[in-house]
Structures are given as C-alpha cells and as structure tokens.
Amino acid sequence: MPTFNRARGLLGVALLACVALAGCVSQSAWRNSAGSPAFQPANANDFLAQTSWTLVRWTRPGGALRSVPTNDPRNRPITITFTREGAEPRVTGYAGCNTFTSSYTVGGGQNLILTSDPVSTRMACAPADRSQVERDFLAGLTRITATSADNYGDPRHLTLSLANGDILDFSRRIDPVMGGATGATKLVYVNSQRVPCDAGVRRTTCYQVRDSDNQPWQFWYGDIAGFQYHPGIIYRLRVVETPVLNPPPDMPAVQWTLDSVVEQRVVGH
The missing domain is CATH 2.40.128.270 (Lipocalin)
Structure with missing residues (x-):
C-alpha cells in the first residue's frame, strides 16, 4: 500500500508539472482531434487575429x-x-x-x-x-x-x-480559418521537422509534406494558415486549398488553410 500511494503521488506531481508547462503532448501513437487547434493571438489586444x-x-x-x-x-x-x-x-x-x-x-x-x-x-x-x-x-x-x-x-x-x-x-469578409472557407479540401501529412530551403531569393525553412505514407517528403514553400506547428510531431491535416492570384516566384499557386487536425503522432512513439 505505501508503494501504491508513493506511485500515485509521483503521478500527481507529473500531471501538475505537465499543466504548468502547458507543453505536454499526447504520447499515444495517434490521437484524433475534436477539431482545429484553438487560435491563440499574439497578445490579448489582437482583436484582428484570423x-x-x-x-x-x-x-x-x-x-x-x-x-x-x-x-x-x-x-x-x-x-x-x-x-x-x-x-x-x-x-x-x-x-x-x-x-x-x-x-x-x-x-x-x-x-x-x-x-x-x-x-x-x-x-x-x-x-x-x-x-x-x-x-x-x-x-x-x-x-x-x-x-x-x-x-x-x-x-x-x-x-x-x-x-x-x-x-x-x-x-x-469570410474568416480565413474559423469556418466558411471555400475551395477543395485534401488530406496531407506534415513531417516532424521543418528544413532549410530557398523560397525565391531568401533562405528560410519549409514544411515537408506528402499525400500518403508511401510517397517521399517534398518541400512546401508556403504557409498553412491557422496551423500551430510543434516540432517532433508528424501531423495529418485536412486543408482547404484555394488558388493564389499572381503568386511570387517559386511560391505555390495555391494557399492552404487548416480545416482540421485529423491525426498526430509523436516521433518515436
């Protein structure tokens, strides 16, 4: 019984630490999401976000x-x-x-x-x-x-x-993420790390994406609007794909906007 209580106490401490850090991510192989991650504005005054x-x-x-x-x-x-x-x-x-x-x-x-x-x-x-x-x-x-x-x-x-x-x-207008976006939807995988890439004349980092597990990873030079990315997690996203008029050189001709996080897996688990 003392061993059980000690273990339960250690578990409680771990849970409190997780809440305090606000950075713990599910360690299950795949976790279904109830919907898009909630957008957190950069500061409390940002009434314009999204x-x-x-x-x-x-x-x-x-x-x-x-x-x-x-x-x-x-x-x-x-x-x-x-x-x-x-x-x-x-x-x-x-x-x-x-x-x-x-x-x-x-x-x-x-x-x-x-x-x-x-x-x-x-x-x-x-x-x-x-x-x-x-x-x-x-x-x-x-x-x-x-x-x-x-x-x-x-x-x-x-x-x-x-x-x-x-x-x-x-x-x-119609908000970019919070519903009502028009365009085709598709499922994409996003790799656990962003990598260095050249977008036009500037050096930056790009997502690695693919449509299915048996495809090689490819650079995605654009943004994924509304997506809150955390390194170390492989995501499967449903995105809305809309055309971009006159895209900059070497940038995609479509814009991706997050519809929902379908699955996510912590690398190594």
Missing part, C-alpha cells in the same frame, strides 16, 4: 470619396487579412494590382501597427490609374494613426485613420 476585410470606402480629408475597386470579375476589391505564421502575426492581402505581405502587431489603444514594410508582387496594373491607388494604399498601411471597430469582440466594420487624414473603411 479576420479578413474588404476596403469599401476611402474618404479624403474634407469628406470627398476616392474611387476604390468593387467586387466584380473585372474589378477585384482591395483586401487585407490577418493570420499567424508560426508565432508571428502576418498581414496579407490584395492592394489593387498585386498581393502583399507584412507582419503586424496591435499596440496600446488597439491600434494596428505594421512592423515591416509591405512586400508585394510586381504585376503591372490595368487600368494604369490603379497603380497610384495601390501605392497610396500600401504607403498608408505604414502610417496608421488610429484603428477603430464596431465591436472588438466580434468586429464587422474596421476603420483605419492615416497620417495624411485619409480614412479607410473595411467590411468583414
């Missing part, structure tokens, strides 16, 4: 409206999306002619701050006057003076005030 927006109104100082692209097949709207790539919050979107990407944070007063200059593709604009709209939009994102929303718990309207007095109003 949201996507369309620019619906651009107001000049004095109240004049600037023409913005509308949502029809010949006039793709300007969009902005907030996700997380690993531990880093990412902002991506379409600026009128090209796609762009940057990093961001939500600072004091819940103000959106881009922490790096937007990097965009270099497609020519048609019509030509769209080029100026795109340049002004990307420049404005680096000079946001105030950010407001109708409801910080579940915002549907977003307003960005710029240093030059312009005001950008956005309407909420």
Whole structure:
C-alpha cells in the first residue's frame, strides 16, 4: 500500500508539472482531434487575429470619396487579412494590382501597427490609374494613426485613420480559418521537422509534406494558415486549398488553410 500511494503521488506531481508547462503532448501513437487547434493571438489586444476585410470606402480629408475597386470579375476589391505564421502575426492581402505581405502587431489603444514594410508582387496594373491607388494604399498601411471597430469582440466594420487624414473603411469578409472557407479540401501529412530551403531569393525553412505514407517528403514553400506547428510531431491535416492570384516566384499557386487536425503522432512513439 505505501508503494501504491508513493506511485500515485509521483503521478500527481507529473500531471501538475505537465499543466504548468502547458507543453505536454499526447504520447499515444495517434490521437484524433475534436477539431482545429484553438487560435491563440499574439497578445490579448489582437482583436484582428484570423479576420479578413474588404476596403469599401476611402474618404479624403474634407469628406470627398476616392474611387476604390468593387467586387466584380473585372474589378477585384482591395483586401487585407490577418493570420499567424508560426508565432508571428502576418498581414496579407490584395492592394489593387498585386498581393502583399507584412507582419503586424496591435499596440496600446488597439491600434494596428505594421512592423515591416509591405512586400508585394510586381504585376503591372490595368487600368494604369490603379497603380497610384495601390501605392497610396500600401504607403498608408505604414502610417496608421488610429484603428477603430464596431465591436472588438466580434468586429464587422474596421476603420483605419492615416497620417495624411485619409480614412479607410473595411467590411468583414469570410474568416480565413474559423469556418466558411471555400475551395477543395485534401488530406496531407506534415513531417516532424521543418528544413532549410530557398523560397525565391531568401533562405528560410519549409514544411515537408506528402499525400500518403508511401510517397517521399517534398518541400512546401508556403504557409498553412491557422496551423500551430510543434516540432517532433508528424501531423495529418485536412486543408482547404484555394488558388493564389499572381503568386511570387517559386511560391505555390495555391494557399492552404487548416480545416482540421485529423491525426498526430509523436516521433518515436
């Protein structure tokens, strides 16, 4: 009996240590998930995490409206999306002619701050006057003076005030991860380690992925939106695959968004 109590006590200590570290992962061979991992924003102020927006109104100082692209097949709207790539919050979107990407944070007063200059593709604009709209939009994102929303718990309207007095109003789109994504779904395996790779002109690390167990691992140069990756675990994911318009050189022509974690296995177990 003393031996049993001592063993039970040691088990209790181990469980408490696991909770305290918040890093223990199931050691079973495969564990089914009840759904997608819960998204944890980078900080408590980040009400924009996992949201996507369309620019619906651009107001000049004095109240004049600037023409913005509308949502029809010949006039793709300007969009902005907030996700997380690993531990880093990412902002991506379409600026009128090209796609762009940057990093961001939500600072004091819940103000959106881009922490790096937007990097965009270099497609020519048609019509030509769209080029100026795109340049002004990307420049404005680096000079946001105030950010407001109708409801910080579940915002549907977003307003960005710029240093030059312009005001950008956005309407909420379908969220990138939390349901409603459109596109084909597929099952993929993700290996337990990311490996060095060349994505265009920059050196980075890539996922290793494959469709089935009997295939060799291949580099995946893109992100998997909404996926919280932990080294040492082989995952089987269900992802939504959507096309990317004008992808950067050497990057995939499709975007993967996590639908659910189907299985996961700790390497060596």
